[in-house]
Structure formats: structure tokens, C-alpha cells
Amino acid sequence: MSISNWKIAVKTVLPIVFGLTGALSLCAQDGPLPAGSISINFPDDSPLALLKSADESHASARGAALAIDLHLALTLRNIGPNRVRGLVLRVVSQEAALGGKGSVSLTSLNIPTGESFPVHIDMQLMRPSQSAAGPLVEVTLDGVLFQSLAFYGPNRLGSQRALTAAEMEAGRDRQYFKGVLARGGPEALRREVLDSLARQAARPQLDVRVSRGHAVTSAALGPEHTEQFAFLDFPDSPVEGVEGRAQVAFNQARQPRIEVRNRSREPVRYVEIRWLVRDSTGREYVAARLPVSVPEGIGPGQTAGDTEETSLEFRRNNQPVAIGGAVGFVSQVQFSSGKVWVPARLDLDRGTLRDVLPPSAEEERLTNLYRRNGLDALLQELKRY
């Protein structure tokens, strides 16, 4: 074999060898995550302390990408003087999802000073194999809500409003169940809980996909039309819906727009509309939340609106659900003072709303407690509040 032939052979084979070496190096990444991959940071003055964290995460190569299964079991302790009602952990993987973020919240807590409790974070990431230095995932405390509705935390995710609203709904529904118990005794409470469980089991639910950045409509969906909202008005709502519309084509709705009026005497900085849709058979579903956020505040008597540059696609049992007949109602209001309003139980029990809306987190927790541990456990739980 001549020297020139060997040169040709070497020139041809070497790049392939290097390529294969690269591919094999990806195989070598299967296994536990390297130290420092997960960063958990709580501020020094945090009312919650991280006692321990168990990490069963691992990474595996998927072609040119890296799949990461992250399973964190944290144990937190309330080291502050106040009873904790809720918390939000911000979970960010900047590399894996540019432009996105996640959060894990715990609500309906009742954690006294000195008590520990678990928090689980189960996450999947898919990212390019080639990565910059730094942690894969960062977990930080975004907020803690106390029994007094006082709040601690940077609140980057709007956690104060979300936790306060959840706590107000929880208080409202605990009070409702206590009222049923006071009026009709344990059997009346049992019937109420069984009714709630039956509604939860029968409640239809849509799978929703929200996209931003591709407002492309398909001709296969048929002609697009403007769907106007009809608003349900709750008498004690501090805000009323003025106008709502979305561009609808078959099972897709895009650019939803909401306009609201503040009819209270206080400035309002956030309004949330709950949007219901009806399918071709007349069955109603909860479609989405529609927020109107005005940080500078909506003055008394003033109107404000917001258009979301998003597209929502609705499916059920993996089949597209043609949508029509949009209905909206004000489901949450935050005043500029920080106070939060949620609808009364009486308003939500009107008409078909009761069957369409999901229960509050607290109602779901209490009925689940009855289902798992029986009536006595529920009675004991209600006595704790």
C-alpha cells in the first residue's frame, strides 16, 4: 500500500472516529447529575429553613439532547413566629426553557412554628447536550403566606396575590362546611361532602395548549369569527366585565381581549376573569383564566382592558373540542392595597356554575380527607380552624 493511499485512509477515517467519540461521550452522561447541578437558595431571613434535600435526579442522552429527570424531596421547617398557610417555590432552568419558568406551590397549609413538612419537586428537562457552566436548575423561595395574611418573599411570580386568594377561598369554604355542620349536624355534612365528590367526578375538563409566538391559523379549522363574551354579574363583585371577545376557529381561540370596569371605591391592580366555553352539544367547560393586570391601578369608575397575544387550543380525550358560546365572570380582584376579593360561595352555586367550576383547593382537600379517612377525620380537621 502506498503512502498516498494511507494518507487518504487517515483523512477519511479520522473525522468519523472523532464523531463517534463525541456520540459515545453522550452515552457517558447517563447517570446521576453531577454535584452543583441543582441550586436551592433560601434567603438568610427566610421564615422557612431547608432541613434536608434528597436528590434522586439523573440525566440521560437522547441523541443530541440531554434528558434530565429531577426528583427533589425537600424538608422545610417553619422557623418563624407565625403559622404558615402557603408557599411558592420558583423553579427555573434558564438554559432548558428560555423564556419560561415554573413554580411549585403548597396551599391549604397549617404549619405552626417549629413544625417540619415535605415539599416534592418532580421535573423533566430537555436541553442541548452542550451547555454552559452553572446549575441546571435553581430553586428559590418566592413567597410565604402566614395565617394573618402577611406575606414574606420577593413575589416575582405574583405569589402574594395567588396565595392570598387561595387562602380566602379556603376560609370561605371551611366556613361553608362548618355552617352545614352547625345547621344539619354530621349527616348533613356527609351529604354535602358526597355531593361535592360526585360533582368533582362528573366535572368535564379540557386539555388546553397555550402558545405564544405563532399566531398561525389553519384553513382546516374553518373560518375564524369573533366570539363575544356574555358576562355573569355577581352583585358584590367590585369589578364588572364590560367587553370580552376572542377570535375563534373550531377548537382554537386566539387574542382574547377583556375590558373591565372598577365599580368599587378603591383602585384595583389585578382582575381575573374565569372563561367558560360551550361545545357543540351544549356542554360547558372551564376554558381558561383571563387576567387584566394594571400595576398603576384602575381607579374607581374607570375601565381597563388587556389583549393576550396567545392562542389556546382545546381538546378532550385527545379529540379537538369545537368551542362556542363564551361566558365570563369576575373570579378574583386584587386592590392596590393588596387586599383580594373572591366570589361568595352563594354566587358560585348559582345555575350550572356549580357543576362546571372546579372546587376550591380547600374543598378538594377536605373532601379528599373524608374519602380517605372518614367523617371523624373531617370533623377533627374543621375543628383545627
Add this chain to the structure above:
Amino acid sequence: MKHPDQATLALHAGGDLGKLAGWRTGRHLARCAECRRELAAYEATREDLAGLHSFPGLAWGRLASEMRANIHLGLTAGECVAPVSRRSWPLWTPARLAACGAALALAVAAVWIERPVPVLLPAAGIVVETTAGGVRLTRGGQAMGLLNRGGESVTYTAGAEGSVEARYVDTNYVTVNQVDVD
């Protein structure tokens, strides 16, 4: 009586049948006046065709000569472009070995790279959605999902601003996993 078909009679008229078929057809013709008339018609047609040589303006003989000349020309040209010589090459040279090795390596790499991966949405915008096990945000080939842990029933709620949350009861607490577009 079984009569010969038209093709057999036409071939017989031109003397183109084989010996056995010609003998059998001749025997039949000796006994069948109808077939003899058919045969006579074919023979008359052949004579008419022979007379076409004399049609004015159609030089059949010259046309045949030109066609023959063209065929010979084609054959000669074909010989001119035939392979001149064949050198003998060894089957496995280093370059060929390298090429085969490279092809094999490429095939292995292609299989490796194209092996099944978790479903990712096409690179267009940013999407948040419910999945079988939780909620997920995807952008291009990257994804971040929060998985539901336990919880027999999960309540999903979408936010039109670009968020999806999954809520479920885990032991005695309520967990809410949410992914948001920034």
C-alpha cells in the same frame, strides 16, 4: 369440421407455416371449399402488395437500401465507443477500506442520533400545555415540565397570558405546579 383460423390461412398463403402445420392445413383445404376461397383472397392480396413496388413516388427499394446503410453506420459507431481496455484493480485498497469504514461509521452514528427521543414540539414559538403526567413548556428543542406526584384527580387550569397549572391533593396538602411564559 374444424376450420383453421385466419392467421393460419394467411401464413399458409405466404408459405410461412411449418411442415406439419402446412401439411394439416393443406389436407383441410383439399376438403373445404370455404377455406380455399379464404386462401385465394389472401394470395390475391399478396400479389397486390408485390405490385406496390411500381407505385410512382414510393421508391421502396431505395428506402430499404438507406435503412440498411443506417443500420450498418450505427453498428460501426457502436464499435468505435466500445471500452478500449480494462485495467485490473485490487479489490481492497486503503481508500476503499476507508470509504467502507466511513460508511459503516456513518450508519452507526445515524442510528444512534436518530434513536427515539421524547416528543418535542417543532421549533415555533413557545408552548405551554397539559400532558399525561403534568404540565410542560417547550420552546424549539428544549422543554421543561413539572410532573404531578400522586393525586388521584388533577385540576388543570390554563391562563390566557401563557400559563398552565396542575393542582392536586398530595397527602394533606394541596400542590400547584405551574409553568409560565416569561
